[in-house]
Amino acid sequence: xxxxxxxxxxxxxxxxxxxxxxxIFFVHENKAQSAANKKLDSSKESQVDIAKIQSLxxxxxxxxxxxxxxxxxxxxxxxxDSEKKQDLIKRxxxxxxxxxxxxxxxxxxxxxxxxxxxxxxxxxxDNLTAAQxxxxxxxxxxxxxxxxERLAAxxxxxxxxxxxxxxxxxxxxxxxxxxxxxxxxxxxxxxxxSVVVPNTNSSxxxxxxxxxxxxxxxxxxxxxxxxxxxxxxxxxxxxPSSNTESNENVSANN
Numbered sequence: 001x002x003x004x005x006x007x008x009x010x011x012x013x014x015x016x017x018x019x020x021x022x023x024i025f026f027v028h029e030n031k032a033q034s035a036a037n038k039k040l041d042s043s044k045e046s047q048v049d050i051a052k053i054q055s056l057x058x059x060x061x062x063x064x065x066x067x068x069x070x071x072x073x074x075x076x077x078x079x080x081d082s083e084k085k086q087d088l089i090k091r092x093x094x095x096x097x098x099x100x101x102x103x104x105x106x107x108x109x110x111x112x113x114x115x116x117x118x119x120x121x122x123x124x125x126d127n128l129t130a131a132q133x134x135x136x137x138x139x140x141x142x143x144x145x146x147x148x149e150r151l152a153a154x155x156x157x158x159x160x161x162x163x164x165x166x167x168x169x170x171x172x173x174x175x176x177x178x179x180x181x182x183x184x185x186x187x188x189x190x191x192x193x194s195v196v197v198p199n200t201n202s203s204x205x206x207x208x209x210x211x212x213x214x215x216x217x218x219x220x221x222x223x224x225x226x227x228x229x230x231x232x233x234x235x236x237x238x239x240p241s242s243n244t245e246s247n248e249n250v251s252a253n254n
Contacts, residue, residue, distance in 0.1 A: 049078065050079065050084055050085075052075065053079075056068065057072060057088065057091050060072070061095055064102070069099070072088075076088055101139070104139075105138065105140060105143065108137040109138055109147075111134050112131070112134040112135045112138055113147065114134075115130050115131040115134035116131045116134075116150050118130075118131070119131040120150065123157060124158075128151070128154065128155060128158065131154075132151060135147050
């Protein structure tokens with residue numbers, strides 16, 4: 001009787017252990033299955049999110065916007081790290097760069113439009129230079145074309161004005177030069193130099209030398225000296241000259 005009781009206790013203990021082991025096994029299996037299911041669900045969700053993000057990227061590549069980019073950024077953060085996620089991030093970065101370029105292009109076009117309008121309203125060389133520099137900042141040639149044509153029209157007008165002004169200045173200079181030359185011509189007196197032609201047929205008057213008078217000896221006076229009765233005569237001069245005057249002075253001294 002005692003033996004049967006011991007066997008019953010052992011059987012009961014074995015059953016309890018078996019039940020405990022079975023419980024542990026099932027609990028572990030449930031956890032593993034739950035983890036597997038959760039992982040599968042997560043993978044399915046990732047696949048759904050990836051497909052959604054790809055669709056959004058395709059849409060905003062044609063018409064990007066800041067709001068769309070921000071939405072995709074948030075979705076990418078929820079994805080687990082993977083090679084596919086990195087590919088999606090690269091696509092989004094490309095869209096961001098293109099959007100920034102498009103914004104810069106729009107800004108450049110607006111600035112060039114304002115510069116050309118200023119040039120058209122106030123046409124001068126400084127505004128022309130500023131407008132050309134603004135147009136050069138536009139990246140796409142098709143966006144430059146219309147603005148460049150408007151600038152070219154103003155440039156041609158400025159060149160025509162400059163050429164007309166230069167021609168007018170040249171005319172004024174020529175007129176002033178001609179007037180100056182005319183004034184100088186009127187103020188200049190032309191004089192004809194006199195030419196003396198020697199007359200070879202005319203006779204040169206000869207100078208008649210005046211004979212020197214020698215003192216006449218007086219006879220021996222008896223009482224008083226008698227004055228000489230012969231007066232001194234002078235030869236008439238035919239032409240006055242400095243030499244004749246000198247000879248007369250010499251004769252008088254003698």
